[in-house]
Amino acid sequence: MRKNSQTGEGRQRKERIIRFFFFSVALTSITILTLIVVFLFWEGLPIFCKVSVYDFLFGRYWYPTDDPPDFGIFPLIVASLTVTAMSAVISIPLGVMTALYLTESASARLREWVKPIVELLAALPSVVIGFFGMVIVAPFLQEIFNIPTGLNLFNASLMLAFMSVPTICSISEDAIYSVPLELKEASLALGATQWETIARVILPASLSGISTAIILGMSRAIGETMVVLMIAGGAAQLPSSIFDPVRPMPASIAAEMAEAPFRSDHYYALFATGVVLFAFTLLFNLVSEHISNKYRQVGAATL
Amino acid sequence: MNKSSSLLRCRKLIQVAVFGLFRLSAAINGIALLVVVYFLVARGWRAINWTFLTQPPKEAMTEGGILPCIVGTFCLSLGAILVALPIGVASAIYLNEYARPGRLLRAIRIGINNLAGVPSVVFGLFGLAFFVVWLKMGVSVLAGSLTLGVLTLPVIIGSSEEALRSVPDTYREASLGLGATKWQTIYRVVLPAALPGILTGAILGISRAAGETAPIMFTAAVFYTPSLPTSVFDEIMALPYHIYVLATAGTEIEATRHLQYGTALVLIVLVFGLNLIAIIYRARLQRRM
Numbered sequence: 405m406r407k408n409s410q411t412g413e414g415r416q417r418k419e420r421i422i423r424f425f426f427f428s429v430a431l432t433s434i435t436i437l438t439l440i441v442v443f444l445f446w447e448g449l450p451i452f453c454k455v456s457v458y459d460f461l462f463g464r465y466w467y468p469t470d471d472p473p474d475f476g477i478f479p480l481i482v483a484s485l486t487v488t489a490m491s492a493v494i495s496i497p498l499g500v501m502t503a504l505y506l507t508e509s510a511s512a513r514l515r516e517w518v519k520p521i522v523e524l525l526a527a528l529p530s531v532v533i534g535f536f537g538m539v540i541v542a543p544f545l546q547e548i549f550n551i552p553t554g555l556n557l558f559n560a561s562l563m564l565a566f567m568s569v570p571t572i573c574s575i576s577e578d579a580i581y582s583v584p585l586e587l588k589e590a591s592l593a594l595g596a597t598q599w600e601t602i603a604r605v606i607l608p609a610s611l612s613g614i615s616t617a618i619i620l621g622m623s624r625a626i627g628e629t630m631v632v633l634m635i636a637g638g639a640a641q642l643p644s645s646i647f648d649p650v651r652p653m654p655a656s657i658a659a660e661m662a663e664a665p666f667r668s669d670h671y672y673a674l675f676a677t678g679v680v681l682f683a684f685t686l687l688f689n690l691v692s693e694h695i696s697n698k699y700r701q702v703g704a705a706t707l
Numbered sequence: 708m709n710k711s712s713s714l715l716r717c718r719k720l721i722q723v724a725v726f727g728l729f730r731l732s733a734a735i736n737g738i739a740l741l742v743v744v745y746f747l748v749a750r751g752w753r754a755i756n757w758t759f760l761t762q763p764p765k766e767a768m769t770e771g772g773i774l775p776c777i778v779g780t781f782c783l784s785l786g787a788i789l790v791a792l793p794i795g796v797a798s799a800i801y802l803n804e805y806a807r808p809g810r811l812l813r814a815i816r817i818g819i820n821n822l823a824g825v826p827s828v829v830f831g832l833f834g835l836a837f838f839v840v841w842l843k844m845g846v847s848v849l850a851g852s853l854t855l856g857v858l859t860l861p862v863i864i865g866s867s868e869e870a871l872r873s874v875p876d877t878y879r880e881a882s883l884g885l886g887a888t889k890w891q892t893i894y895r896v897v898l899p900a901a902l903p904g905i906l907t908g909a910i911l912g913i914s915r916a917a918g919e920t921a922p923i924m925f926t927a928a929v930f931y932t933p934s935l936p937t938s939v940f941d942e943i944m945a946l947p948y949h950i951y952v953l954a955t956a957g958t959e960i961e962a963t964r965h966l967q968y969g970t971a972l973v974l975i976v977l978v979f980g981l982n983l984i985a986i987i988y989r990a991r992l993q994r995r996m
Contacts, residue, residue, distance in 0.1 A: 415888055422890045423805050430801035432794050433864070434818035436857050440825060443836040498732045505729035520986050521737045527911075527982045528743065529918025530827075531947040532971050535954055536743050539964070564738055573736075599722040620824070627826025629921040630947075635957060654828040654921070661835070661925050678832045682825065689824040693817060 444682060447667075451475065460676060465681035466640040466651070468670045475673045477680065479640045483557075483650035486643060487636065488626040491568060495620055495625070498565070503617075506573070507580045508602055509626025526570030534634035537563040540617035542635065551647045553637060558646045560636040566691070567628055568621035575620060579613020580606060596602040612699035623688035627681065629654035643677065653681045736954035743849075748971045754969025768931060768952075769959050773970050778935050779848075779943035780917050780977075783927060785914040786852025786939075787859055787916035792909055794856075795863025802864070803871040804893055809909050817878045823861035827921040830858045851927020851941040858922055859912040866908025870901040907985045914981035918974065 451460065455475045477621020502522065506515055516608065531648015542554030583606050593603040607614070638659065657674050664670040729897045758772055765771030797820075806812045835855030874897050882892040898905075928948035931966040936943050954960065 408739060419888050419890055426797055426801035426805055429794055429797035430806070430815055432798060433822050433860060434815060436860070437818050437822050437825075439837060440829065440833045443833055443841070444829070447832075447836045458856050483833075501729050501732035501801070502736055505733040509726045509729050510733070516739070516990075522741055523986060524979060524982055525736055525740050527914060527918070527978055528740075529920070529947055529974055529978055531920045531950050532743070532747070532975055535875070535950055535971050536746065537952060537969065540746050569736060597718050597722045599725045600718070602725075623802070623824050627824070629828040630951065631825065633921075640714075654826060657828050657832065658924060659922055661832075675832060675836070679827050682829050684830075685824050685826055686821060689821050690817075693820060 434556070440477045442657050444675055444679045448672060448679045450489065450667075451669060451672035453508050454669055455673075460673075461680070464642070468664070468673055473669065475669070477653065477656075477673075477677055480651055480653045480656050480677065481680065482642055483636065483640075484626055484632075484652040484654070484684070487557060487561050487564060487632060487650065487652050490646065490706050491564035492559065492618070492627045493570055494562065494565035495568040495621055499569045499617070499621060500576050500614060502569065502573045503576035503580060503614075504602060506577055508598065508606070522573050525566065526574075528567075530567065530628060530630040531634075533563050533567060534630040537631065537635040546559050549647065553649060555635050555637040556647045556649050557643050560632050560650070560652075561646075563631045563635055564625045564628055567631065568625045571624050572617045572621035575617035576610070576614045577608070579610040579617065582613065583609045612695050616696045619688050619692040619695070623685045623692070626652075626688070627654060627685050633658045653677050657681070661704075695707050734892065744975070747975060748970060750965070751968035754965040755972060759966075759969055760973075763933065764931065767958065769963050769966075771964075772971065773946070773949060775932065775935055775944040776946045776949040776970065777973065779928070779945040780947070780974075782848050782936060782943060783851050783855055783894070783923060783945055784913045784916040786848060787855035788909055788913050789852055789857025791859040791863045791912055791916075794903060795860050795908075795912075796867045798860075798864045799867035799871055800893060800898075803868050804889070804897065819861050819864055822857075823865075825858075827858065827919055830854055830922040831925050833857075834922060840927055843942060846927060846929065846942050848903060848927055848936055848943050849942045851923045851945075852939075853900045854922045854926045855916040855919060858919065859916050862912045862915055862922075863908055866911065867901070870904025870908065871897060873904060874900045903988065907989050907992070910981050910985040914978045914985075917981070918947055918978050920945075920951055924970030946970055946977075948973065 409670065451558050455463070460471075460475055460477060463482070464478055465472060465476045466476035466479055469472040502518075506518060510518060537559055538555065542561055544554065545556075545559055547553035587605050587609060588601055591605045592598070596604070632652040633655040636652055636655055638651050638655065639649040640651040640656070641648070643650050657677055660670065661674055664674055760772060760773055760777065762772035763775050766772065802812070802815065806815070830939075831854065834850055834857075838844050838850035838853050839846060842850075870982055878900060879892055879897050880894040883889070887895070923945055927943050928945045929942045930944075930952050932942055950967055950970050953963050953970065
């Protein structure tokens with residue numbers, strides 16, 4: 405009897421240790437996220453001894469290797485935002501409509517085909533899309549629009565759109581699926597057509613999920629590196645037309661880091677650009693988190 | 708009566724038109740995928756032969772093969788999954804089996820979601836500052852694998868959690884009812900049942916790590932090394948970086964086009980192969996349950 409209770413205690417202690425072990429491992433993600441922030445700032449902040457935060461963010465000229473150098477990332481920020489916005493114009497309708505096709509209109513057999521296609525599209529390595537845009541799409545655009553270079557804002561947005569469609573599609577799909585069936589049935593029973601049901605019942609009910617999907621898709625587009633590095637054209641200027649070459653933030657970091665001397669001003673400036681880029685994606689993610697928590701659909705009652 | 712029937716016809720017409728649009732957007736995805744794959748296969752297959760797959764590059768990378776890149780990508784993705792799988796599965800076990808709802812759990816989840824949203828080039832910067840410089844690993848297979856491992860961690864946690872969630876609670880209750888402890892239940896009952904789902908996630912994680920370029924640019928990959936890696940502290944060549952270098956920075960960009968297409972084709976065959984295995988495997992699992 406005594407022995408039994410002892411092993412019982414031993415067992416409990418062992419269980420507590422195991423539980424603590426898993427808890428500490430689960431903290432890894434937060435730890436890494438913190439480390440990312442710390443090290444980005446650590447390597448990025450020294451640039452602000454040379455350039456003020458305002459001049460860095462809103463300076464019009466990015467000539468990091470000139471003498472004296474200019475460290476203004478405004479054209480880079482504008483380029484990132486424009487590319488993201490233009491890709492969203494393409495990817496939002498395409499992604500949401502594909503999600504609606506998968507959930508509302510496709511037969512079970514077609515679904516089994518379309519879904520893997522979207523997944524494979526998501527799996528395409530970004531460097532392959534970048535390569536494709538560079539060697540196939542760019543010459544094609546150059547010819548039909550008769551422009552000096554096919555490596556520009558438009559081409560980059562187009563390719564980015566295809567990278568964010570799978571994100572938008574799969575998260576929207578989950579949101580649409582989670583709309584309670586009785587809402588849909590009620591609408592159909594009242595004589596609404598399928599499309600009217602989608603437009604008036606299903607879309608409003610899944611709006612928070614679809615917004616999350618869109619924001620995450622845009623977050624993916626703004627942080628995507630290889631596509632803009634290979635296709636956007638690389639000119640650090642404010643674009644005046646959609647066929648201008650631009651240099652979004654990730655492209656600038658990826659292209660220049662190899663040449664920037666270790667812990668030079670240029671190196672610090674690139675890390676500071678990384679901080680700005682990280683801040684944008686963090687903002688996107690926190691907003692999407694907020695939306696999905698605040699407007700979570702709980703049954704039919706909250707509609 | 709006539710008016711209302713024409714209204715009905717109009718509503719039905721809109722219905723047909725809109726559903727046509729849905730079908731079209733789904734088709735556009737398929738067409739985009741087909742076009743990309745078609746061009747890579749049509750222009751890349753001629754480059755692929757035994758020499759291409761088993762020889763190192765020659766003549767300043769204008770001839771020869773891509774063996775060091777294949778080996779490099781293999782090492783990096785293997786290293787990444789060795790880092791991400793244990794941490795990811797353990798995190799998922801905590802989240803799904805132990806954690807109680809509350810502020811702490813929310814913080815952990817926000818951490819994971821935001822880690823998933825970090826741009827790949829920022830992972831590269833982090834890997835450079837932390838692994839390469841601060842931990843003094845240098846540009847190496849080790850630093851690259853750790854960076855890629857961190858990047859795939861959210862993918863592994865997500866898929867493992869889903870796998871654990873799909874194990875019915877009756878399994879757990881039966882085991883606990885027989886007097887097993889929580890850990891015995893997890894180790895002997897829940898994990899074996901969730902294993903196929905976890906493995907599917909691991910395969911997808913490997914394919915993600917294999918295709919990433921930006922995180923390894925500053926941490927592991929170099930333009931060219933003549934030898935295969937012999938230790939984890941060696942620099943390495945990798946398929947995605949090789950495509951980028953040949954297509955943008957080589958001396959003979961036009962002359963090496965066939966090599967670029969060939970390398971890209973090898974990379975997508977690898978990535979799609981892994982994905983198809985995962986997709987088919989998962990479809991089987993779903994049918995079984």
